[in-house]
Amino acid sequence: MDQIGVNTMQSVQNLIKSSIKTRVQIAFPNLPQNSFEIQLETISNKLNFEYKTPTAIRIYNQFKKQNVFGDLKSEVEVAQKLASTEVQDNIIQKVELIDKGFLTIQLNDQFIEDQLNVLLNNGLKFPLKKKQKVVVDFSSPNIAKEMHVGHLRSTILGESICRILEFQGQEVVRVNHIGDWGTQFGMLINHLLEEYPDYQTNKPALKELEDLYKAAKKKFDCNEEFKVKSQQYVVKLQALDPVCVDAWKMICELSRQEYNKIYQRLNVKITEFGESYYNSILPEIVKECEDKGIVELDQGAKIIRVKGEKVPLMIVKKDGGYNYDTTDMAAAKTRILDWKCDRLLYLTDVGQYNHFKLIFEGAKLMGWHNPLETQMEHMGFGLVLGPDSKRFRSRTGEAVKFIDLLDEAKERALRQIQQRFQQNQQGKEFTTGTALSPEEFDFTAERIGIAAIKYYELKQNRISDYIFDYDKMLDPKGNTAVYLMYSYVRIVSILRKSGIKDFELFKRNNKFKITHQHERHLAAQLLRFIDVIQSVTDQLAINWLCDYIVEYLNLLLEQFCSLLLMYKNC
Numbered sequence: 120m121d122q123i124g125v126n127t128m129q130s131v132q133n134l135i136k137s138s139i140k141t142r143v144q145i146a147f148p149n150l151p152q153n154s155f156e157i158q159l160e161t162i163s164n165k166l167n168f169e170y171k172t173p174t175a176i177r178i179y180n181q182f183k184k185q186n187v188f189g190d191l192k193s194e195v196e197v198a199q200k201l202a203s204t205e206v207q208d209n210i211i212q213k214v215e216l217i218d219k220g221f222l223t224i225q226l227n228d229q230f231i232e233d234q235l236n237v238l239l240n241n242g243l244k245f246p247l248k249k250k251q252k253v254v255v256d257f258s259s260p261n262i263a264k265e266m267h268v269g270h271l272r273s274t275i276l277g278e279s280i281c282r283i284l285e286f287q288g289q290e291v292v293r294v295n296h297i298g299d300w301g302t303q304f305g306m307l308i309n310h311l312l313e314e315y316p317d318y319q320t321n322k323p324a325l326k327e328l329e330d331l332y333k334a335a336k337k338k339f340d341c342n343e344e345f346k347v348k349s350q351q352y353v354v355k356l357q358a359l360d361p362v363c364v365d366a367w368k369m370i371c372e373l374s375r376q377e378y379n380k381i382y383q384r385l386n387v388k389i390t391e392f393g394e395s396y397y398n399s400i401l402p403e404i405v406k407e408c409e410d411k412g413i414v415e416l417d418q419g420a421k422i423i424r425v426k427g428e429k430v431p432l433m434i435v436k437k438d439g440g441y442n443y444d445t446t447d448m449a450a451a452k453t454r455i456l457d458w459k460c461d462r463l464l465y466l467t468d469v470g471q472y473n474h475f476k477l478i479f480e481g482a483k484l485m486g487w488h489n490p491l492e493t494q495m496e497h498m499g500f501g502l503v504l505g506p507d508s509k510r511f512r513s514r515t516g517e518a519v520k521f522i523d524l525l526d527e528a529k530e531r532a533l534r535q536i537q538q539r540f541q542q543n544q545q546g547k548e549f550t551t552g553t554a555l556s557p558e559e560f561d562f563t564a565e566r567i568g569i570a571a572i573k574y575y576e577l578k579q580n581r582i583s584d585y586i587f588d589y590d591k592m593l594d595p596k597g598n599t600a601v602y603l604m605y606s607y608v609r610i611v612s613i614l615r616k617s618g619i620k621d622f623e624l625f626k627r628n629n630k631f632k633i634t635h636q637h638e639r640h641l642a643a644q645l646l647r648f649i650d651v652i653q654s655v656t657d658q659l660a661i662n663w664l665c666d667y668i669v670e671y672l673n674l675l676l677e678q679f680c681s682l683l684l685m686y687k688n689c
């Protein structure tokens with residue numbers, strides 16, 4: 120094991136918590152040990168104090184009747200006692216009482232220096248208890264339908280949580296659980312063979328495929344003969360009839376090409392393990408559930424009842440077919456037992472909360488999922504709303520297409536940068552910058568447009584709905600991608616102009632030593648990063664990372680730049 124501060128960076132929060140615990144024990148030896156939690160909050164507005172804790176208030180309220188505080192009569196007095204207790208400690212330098220019994224905490228200078236030197240010498244390594252294998256099931260559109268705004272959140276949040284987990288050092292399996300199997304293929308194949316008998320040489324485009332889906336659905340709903348024939352195609356497909364399999368493959372391939380265009384533009388890496396991947400094991404999964412004795416017959420269907428849930432899992436439909444639930448049970452087993460994943464994340468809108476709750480419980484009943492060893496979590500999210508605060512729809516009343524959103528954001532970004540360049544030429548806003556070529560304009564607009572959409576998504580509290588608002592996304596001021604990129608470029612350019620080389624500037628005799636209040640503050644805030652990433656991955660709240668980044672960038676703009684001036688002058 121590494122010694123603290125020698126080779127590995129540590130969670131500052133955890134170290135502070137145990138230090139405060141020790142302080143409480145020294146101050147109040149009669150307090151039952153391990154009977155209370157230490158809560159910490161970060162503070163940014165009090166110079167040279169980094170954290171605050173309501174510990175005094177909490178323990179006073181929890182134990183005031185137990186005669187452990189001697190003659191201390193209030194939380195403030197308990198806090199005073201804690202602040203003045205002498206502790207041999209290399210983490211905390213000072214504890215001060217602020218109003219109403221809160222204590223503020225100042226980190227030890229030496230500790231900050233040691234941790235920062237670990238970072239400078241060894242790079243960023245996260246203190247992980249155990250490297251986990253995490254499967255992230257995201258994006259997952261349905262074949263023969265274009266990706267729409269509903270898949271936007273899943274794709275962006277999914278890709279980001281994968282990147283963050285990988286950055287933290289976890290092993291990540293990115294899964295696209297596309298809807299590429301099921302009864303809808305009966306009607307699709309039926310309709311395709313009727314309308315495009317020459318489909319092998321004359322492939323329909325995805326737009327036509329979508330029309331094909333709508334037309335097939337219409338026929339299916341009102342033409343009894345078509346319906347019966349479609350059901351026969353389902354059976355044929357399930358029996359792997361070569362003609363059906365061939366048509367099915369073509370339909371999937373066309374959709375896939377469309378998805379890939381979007382994944383490329385968003386730089387999303389994902390591997391397809393669609394519903395069809397589990398097809399061959401569905402019968403044995405059902406049998407396994409039956410052998411376990413948890414399956415009930417319900418009007419011809421096979422169901423699994425889950426305690427406390429009104430709706431059961433249905434693993435075989437009345438007509439003998441399998442469905443979404445069966446596939447997700449098979450997927451759960453595969454991911455836990457075959458792929459040996461420790462953590463399973465599923466990204467869909469909150470509307471599927473109950474479905475996943477049932478799957479998690481079902482996997483528990485089957486003994487595949489033991490919550491002490493595996494984690495199964497639904498990373499649900501709210502809806503994307505239009506300007507009227509209703510479900511975001513296009514003018515024709517359909518769900519807005521994903522690709523159209525990207526194009527529109529790019530278009531607006533282009534107009535914005537062109538305008539700024541014009542202003543620049545008139546000497547209004549910028550002092551530097553030469554004209555860009557049309558390709559450079561196009562490239563920049565694509566990057567800004569996409570970043571604007573992505574960041575606006577990431578900074579939201581994911582459970583809430585949000586209004587899709589281009590103006591807000593592309594606002595150059597405030598908490599937006601445009602502002603972040605602008606600030607970053609500004610900092611880098613100030614650094615470049617100063618002529619000082621990166622980290623070298625902090626090091627004296629090859630070590631970082633605090634010589635200025637700003638250095639201390641910037642370093643202490645930087646050390647928080649480990650805890651920020653930990654809580655983001657624990658709570659699946661990417662917005663906390665966004666908050667941290669804006670805060671830190673602003674701090675850099677304010678303090679780093681004045682430090683640079685100072686270094687230059689000395």
Ligand code: ARG
Pocket residue numbers: 256258259260261296297298447450465466467
């Ligand atoms: N295809 C589904 C949809 O568009 C999402 C699939 C999510 N993943 C899963 N394992 N069920 O709603």
